[in-house]
Amino acid sequence: MTTLTKMKLNKKNYHSREADLAYMSVSQFKSFVNCEAKTLAKLKGEYVEPSTNALLVGSYVHAAFENNEVFNEVVEENSDAIFKKNGGKYADFTQADLMIDALKNDSFAMFALEGEKEQIFTAYLFGTEWKIKVDSVNLDRKTFSDIKTTQDLYKRYWSTKYDGWVSFIESWDYVLQMAIYRKVIELATGALCTPYIIAVTKENPPNKAVVHFDESRFDFEYEYAEMKLNRILQIKKEEIEPIRCDKCNYCKSTKELKDTIEVGALIYE
DSSP states (O other), rough: OOOOOOOOOOOOTTTTTHHHHOOHOOOOOOOOHHHHHOOOOOOOSSSSOOHHHHHHHHHHHHHHHTTTHHHHHHHTHHHHHOOTHHHHHHHHHHHHHHHHHHTTOOHHHHHHTTTTTEEEEEEEEEEEEEEEEEEEEEETTEEEEEEEEEEEETTTTTETTEEEEEEEHHHHTTTHHHHHHHHHHHHHHHHHOOOEEEEEEEESSEEEEEEEEOOOHHHHHHHHHHHHHHHHHHHTTTSSOOOOOSHHHHHHHHOOOSOOTTTTHHOOO
C-alpha cells in the first residue's frame, strides 16, 4: 500500500480514504488498537464498515450545533432513516431532539460551545502527520469543546487500559482524543487550549454536564499514544503483518477455523 504525500484537507475530503492514508487521526488510532487487521483492510479499500444508526444519530446531534444549513442537509439526506411513513420520527431521533433541546436550552452548555464550528487542524506529532476536526474551538478564549452522547453520565465500565473501573469518557478514549486535539491545536496555532466535553444522555429527560480534565491525565495519554504508534505506523506502511482481534465484524466475516480453543479462552482472550 503506497502512502500519499501530505494533502490539503477540507470538510468534503476529511473523512476520505485518501485522507486517512495521508494522516493519522484519533479514530484511526483507536481502530488500530481495537483491531489491526480490520483497520488495514479499511485503509486498503478491502473492507467498508457498515453504517449504524448510532453513528447517524451522532451526526444528527452534532449537525444541530453547527448551523441550520448543515442540519437540514443531514435530515434531507437521511430522511428515510429519520422519518416514519406517517411523518413522525423514529424513537432514536425523537430522543435526539430531546438531547438537542436539553443543551440548547442550557445557557452554560451553549457558552461552552461558543466558537468556530468543525474546524480542521493538522500537525506533525509522534512521528506522523495528524488530522483533527473540532466541534467548536474558541482561540480567543483558548478553549475547545466536543459534544458526546452517552447512556448515563454515571455508568461505569471496566477498562483493561486503565486497569480499573472508569467513566464513559475514559472507556471510549475521549481523554486520549482531547489530549491529541489539544496538542495538535497548540502545534498548529501556538495556542494551548483547555478542552471540555459537553455530555448529554439518551435518557428521558436527558441528563447533561460540561466536563473538564485535570491536565495530569494528558501525560499518560501522550505516553500511551507514542508507545502504540511505532507498531501502528509499521502496519500502515505494510512493513509488518497486522494482528486479528477475531471479535469485530470484519474478523468474524473473514474467519477461517484452524484449530480448537480451550474453554477458558472464551472469557480470557
